[in-house]
Amino acid sequence: MFLVPGFIERFLHRMASPPHFYAITERLMPWLWGIFSLLLLSGLYSGLFLAPPDYQQGESYRIIFIHVPSAWMSLFIYSVMAMAGAIALVWRIKLAEVVAISSAPVGAGFTFIALVTGSLWGKPMWGTWWVWDARLTSELILLFLYLGVIGLYNAIDDKRSASRAVAILALVGVVNIPIIHYSVEWWSTLHQGPTVTKLDKPSIHVSMLIPLLIMAVAFKFYYLIAMLQRAKTEVLVREQNAQWVKSMTEQELAS
Amino acid sequence: MNWQAFFAMGGYAFYVWTAYGITFLVLALNVVIPMVQRRQFLRHLAMKQKRQRL
Numbered sequence: 390m391f392l393v394p395g396f397i398e399r400f401l402h403r404m405a406s407p408p409h410f411y412a413i414t415e416r417l418m419p420w421l422w423g424i425f426s427l428l429l430l431s432g433l434y435s436g437l438f439l440a441p442p443d444y445q446q447g448e449s450y451r452i453i454f455i456h457v458p459s460a461w462m463s464l465f466i467y468s469v470m471a472m473a474g475a476i477a478l479v480w481r482i483k484l485a486e487v488v489a490i491s492s493a494p495v496g497a498g499f500t501f502i503a504l505v506t507g508s509l510w511g512k513p514m515w516g517t518w519w520v521w522d523a524r525l526t527s528e529l530i531l532l533f534l535y536l537g538v539i540g541l542y543n544a545i546d547d548k549r550s551a552s553r554a555v556a557i558l559a560l561v562g563v564v565n566i567p568i569i570h571y572s573v574e575w576w577s578t579l580h581q582g583p584t585v586t587k588l589d590k591p592s593i594h595v596s597m598l599i600p601l602l603i604m605a606v607a608f609k610f611y612y613l614i615a616m617l618q619r620a621k622t623e624v625l626v627r628e629q630n631a632q633w634v635k636s637m638t639e640q641e642l643a644s
Numbered sequence: 645m646n647w648q649a650f651f652a653m654g655g656y657a658f659y660v661w662t663a664y665g666i667t668f669l670v671l672a673l674n675v676v677i678p679m680v681q682r683r684q685f686l687r688h689l690a691m692k693q694k695r696q697r698l
Contacts, residue, residue: 438650448654452663459667498674506663513659615674622682629689638690 405484407624408633414617421614428607436600443597452510453597458605460503463531464566466496466612470538471563474556483627486552489559490542491619495612497535504528515579523572524580527565534562548627 403409436454443450473489476482507525508518519525538555545551573582584593593601628634653660 442654447656449656449659451653451660455664455667495674498670502667502670505666509659509663509666513656611671611675615671615678618675618678618682622678622685625682625685625689629685634689635693638686638693641686641690 405482407483407628407631410484411621411624411633414621418614418617421610421617425607425610425614428603428610432600432603432607435603436597440597440600441594446514449510449513450597452506454600454604456503456506456510457601458608459499459506460528461605462608462612463496463500463503463528464569465609466492466499466616467531467534467559467562467566470496471556471559474552474559477552478556478560483549486549486556487620487623487627488616490538490552490555491616491623492612493535493538493542493555494619495615497532497539498615499608499612500528500532500535504532511579517579520579522578522580523576524569524578527569527572530565531562531569534558534565537562 404413432454437451440451440454442448470489470492473485473492477485477489504525507528511520512518538558541558542548542551542555545554572578573580625634651657651661
């Protein structure tokens, strides 16, 4: 590759080989679960118990600790999926194909969560479950993009050409990402403006910001866990005729 | 800490707990489904191998 240190290059090379990827993932999994559980528990504890009620919204604002991190994840995972798709298109790396398609259901889940929790927060605060404004509509389009990626992949039998088709769809859909992000600034809306990413002066109190950030990191680890679970299954299906899968099922039979 | 007040969420219990409930349901499903699929697929592969050996 380019100017990557040797050990990283070796690591990437090993990861790109399916049996190594499978083995490394299995070894990594308990650590990912451990870190995720710790972050989740401390995020929930500080968000639900330690953070004070909001001076305008009372206790209802506590939906923020899942709503905002989920919405961030819906954008983050889409970007990862599109990037993995681009890598798969250009370099034909099988593992990039697997990462791209394994990300889609996780991203769809977070998009769904962002929409539903937003609705449950909107009802008591705005007086309505839904408005067709730019933020909500573009996030709904994101959900359809994810579902389109999943549907397209399942519709094409040859998984290598399915991956290419999916990558192109994901890349076209990238235009939606900045639209979602800037929608609350470009169009007038009921949705509140950015309160956290105004880095110079975030308009959220630190007692609420900390649990929010902990939950955001926890969801990142959750994404790794869920995506890798999908990826393991996907790798097995794709490699079912390879020797390493056969010897693995041999062991399964023996035990 | 008063648990009753905690669960009441200042009158927003329905909204807050439904939001948290749906979130963790979706998160759990997204991890459990691929694990179940993998186990089923491995079992299917093992059966196929057994048949081939006979």
